[in-house]
Amino acid sequence: SPYALSVIMSSLAAGTMLTLASNHWFLAWMGLELNTLAIIPLMTKTHHPRATEAATKYFLMQALASAMILFSSTLNAWFSGEWEITNMSFSMSTALLTIALAMKLGVAPFHLWLPDVLQGLDLFTCLILSTWQKIAPMILMLQIHSQLNTNLLIIMAVMSTTIGGWGGLNQTQLRKIMAYSSIAHLGWMMLVLSFMPALTMLNLIIYMMMTTVMFMMLMNMMSTTINKMAMSWLKNPTMAASMMITLMSLGGLPPTTGFMPKWLIIQEMTKQNMIAIATIIALSSLLSLFFYLRMSYSISLTTSPNISNTNSIWRLNNQNSMALSMTIIFSTLMLPITPTLINIMN
Numbered sequence: 001s002p003y004a005l006s007v008i009m010s011s012l013a014a015g016t017m018l019t020l021a022s023n024h025w026f027l028a029w030m031g032l033e034l035n036t037l038a039i040i041p042l043m044t045k046t047h048h049p050r051a052t053e054a055a056t057k058y059f060l061m062q063a064l065a066s067a068m069i070l071f072s073s074t075l076n077a078w079f080s081g082e083w084e085i086t087n088m089s090f091s092m093s094t095a096l097l098t099i100a101l102a103m104k105l106g107v108a109p110f111h112l113w114l115p116d117v118l119q120g121l122d123l124f125t126c127l128i129l130s131t132w133q134k135i136a137p138m139i140l141m142l143q144i145h146s147q148l149n150t151n152l153l154i155i156m157a158v159m160s161t162t163i164g165g166w167g168g169l170n171q172t173q174l175r176k177i178m179a180y181s182s183i184a185h186l187g188w189m190m191l192v193l194s195f196m197p198a199l200t201m202l203n204l205i206i207y208m209m210m211t212t213v214m215f216m217m218l219m220n221m222m223s224t225t226i227n228k229m230a231m232s233w234l235k236n237p238t239m240a241a242s243m244m245i246t247l248m249s250l251g252g253l254p255p256t257t258g259f260m261p262k263w264l265i266i267q268e269m270t271k272q273n274m275i276a277i278a279t280i281i282a283l284s285s286l287l288s289l290f291f292y293l294r295m296s297y298s299i300s301l302t303t304s305p306n307i308s309n310t311n312s313i314w315r316l317n318n319q320n321s322m323a324l325s326m327t328i329i330f331s332t333l334m335l336p337i338t339p340t341l342i343n344i345m346n
Contacts, residue, residue, distance in 0.1 A: 004041070008038050008039075008041055009038075011037070012035060012039060014031075015031045015033075015034030015036075015038060016031065018034065019031030019032055020136065023085055024084065025069075025077075025083050026070075028136075028140060029069055029070050032066055032137070033066055036059065039129065040055050042124075042128065043055035043125055053116075054116065054118075054119070057113050057116060058117045061103060065101070065103040066100075068096055068099065068100035069097060069100045071096065072097040072100065073097070075090060076093035085140065085144060088144050094147055094149060095152065101137045101141050102190075105137050105138065105186055106179075107190060108159040108187065109159055109163075111160070114179045115179040117179075118175045119179075123175070126215060127215035130179075131208045131212055134186075134208070138189070142200060153193055153194055154274075154277060157188070157281070158281065158284075160183050160187025161184050161187035161284040162187075162280075163184075164181065164185070164186075164284075164288060165180075165285065165288045168180035168288065172226050172227070173224065173225055174224055174225060174229070178211065178215070181211075181292075182211070184285070185203070185207045187281070187284075188261065189203050191265060191269070191277070195272055196268050198344075198345040199261070199265060202260075202261060203261040206334070207261075210257070210258060210331040211250075212331075213324070213328050216324050217239055217242065217243045217324070220236070220239060221236065226294070226298045227298075229243075230298050230299070244299055245332045246331060246332060247292045247293075249331055251292035252285055253289070256335065257332055257333065258331075262282075263338075264338075266278045266281070269281075
C-alpha cells in the first residue's frame, strides 16, 4: 500500500532526524529505535523465509546494540550526572558506546550479521540499509569523536578493511559483495574519526553516493548475481559502462571520486606518523579492488549466449533518469574539486 510505505518512509526520516537533532541520550536512543522499527516492515514485505530470517537477525542485533547504548548512557549519567551526548566522561561508558554503535553500523568484528541480512532482502531495502541507516549511528560517533578510544577505533578499522576485502573475494551474490564493501568503507571512516572527523563525514557522503548509484543500477538491470551481470552489456550498454566506472570508484582507482577519501585518509595517517597502519589499510584495499575488477570483467569481457537482437534490447530498456545520471557524475568525477574540499575541512 502506498499509504503504508509513506508512513514507513516518514518514520525512517523522523527517526534519523530525531537522532541528529537531539542533545540528550534518551532522545537519541528513541530515534535509533524508531529507525529500527520502521525498517522491519520493509524487510518482511516479500513474505519469504529468507526475508523473515534477515529481519529477525537485524532486529536482534539492533535491539542488543540499543540496549548497550542505553546502558552506557545511564552508566555515564550515574557517574557524571549528565545526559548530554557530548559529555561522555566515564571511560567504560565510552567503550561500551563505541562497541554498540559499531554493532549498529556493521563494523568488524561485529559485522557477521550484515552480509546475511542484505542477502535476504530486495535491492531497494538493501539500498536503505546500506545508506540511510548508517547516518544516525555515524553522526553520534562524530559528535563524541574527541572522547572515543583511539586504539579501539584503529583496531576495528584495520579489521574492517581486511575482513571487508577477504570476505568479498569468494562471493558470487552481489548483495553480499556490497555488504563486504560497506564493511571495508566503514573501516576507512573509523580510522580517521579521532583525528579528522570532517574527513570521516566526507567519506560517508561519497560512500553513500557511490552505493546509491550502484544499487540503483542493479535495480535497473535486475541483477543480483555476477552471472546476471554478464547480461548487462546486452541489455543496456550505457548503464553497463556506468556500472563499470562506479565499481572502479568504489574500489578507489584514480581519477574517480572514490580515490579522493582514500588519498586524504592515507595522507592524514602519514601526518600522524602512523605509517604502518596506512600501509596495512592501503594493501587491504587491494583485496576489495580485486572483486570490483572481477565484477567489471563480468560486465565487459564476458557475453552470455543470446540469439535476440541486441540493439532492440537496449533501446527498449533504456530508462535512464536525470537523477541517476547526475548521481553517476558526482560519484565518479568529483576528484578535481579535492583542493576546494580540503580548504573547507581545514
